[in-house]
Amino acid sequence: MATNRTATAKWKNLVKEARALALEQGQTRCPRCRTGLDWEYSLRPNSAEVDHVIPHSQGGADTLANTRILCRKCNQELGGMLNRRKPRPVVETVTLEASPIW
Numbered sequence: 001m002a003t004n005r006t007a008t009a010k011w012k013n014l015v016k017e018a019r020a021l022a023l024e025q026g027q028t029r030c031p032r033c034r035t036g037l038d039w040e041y042s043l044r045p046n047s048a049e050v051d052h053v054i055p056h057s058q059g060g061a062d063t064l065a066n067t068r069i070l071c072r073k074c075n076q077e078l079g080g081m082l083n084r085r086k087p088r089p090v091v092e093t094v095t096l097e098a099s100p101i102w
């Protein structure tokens with residue numbers, strides 16, 4: 001249930017391919033915020049990270065064509081936006097008196 005999709009071998013391979021391709025193409029900047037990408041070190045705000053163009057949750061595939069390189073900061077911002085878009089659990093506050101259980 002709580003399988004981390006990004007940890008699969010397939011995704012790791014894809015990340016490698018996407019990074020290699022972007023480096024080959026000479027990508028040095030984040031396409032979203034134009035910051036200079038850090039290809040050497042991870043977990044920095046400007047570290048190059050592989051992102052889904054179409055998010056997995058919206059039917060995007062784990063293919064090279066559906067990946068792009070963003071800086072870590074943008075990747076996380078986009079991820080956060082996606083999370084916020086998820087429907088929140090509905091909290092029932094007005095139906096208690098109508099419930100047959102009570």
Ligand SMILES: [Zn+2]
Nearest residue numbers: 030033071074
């Ligand atoms: Zn960026």
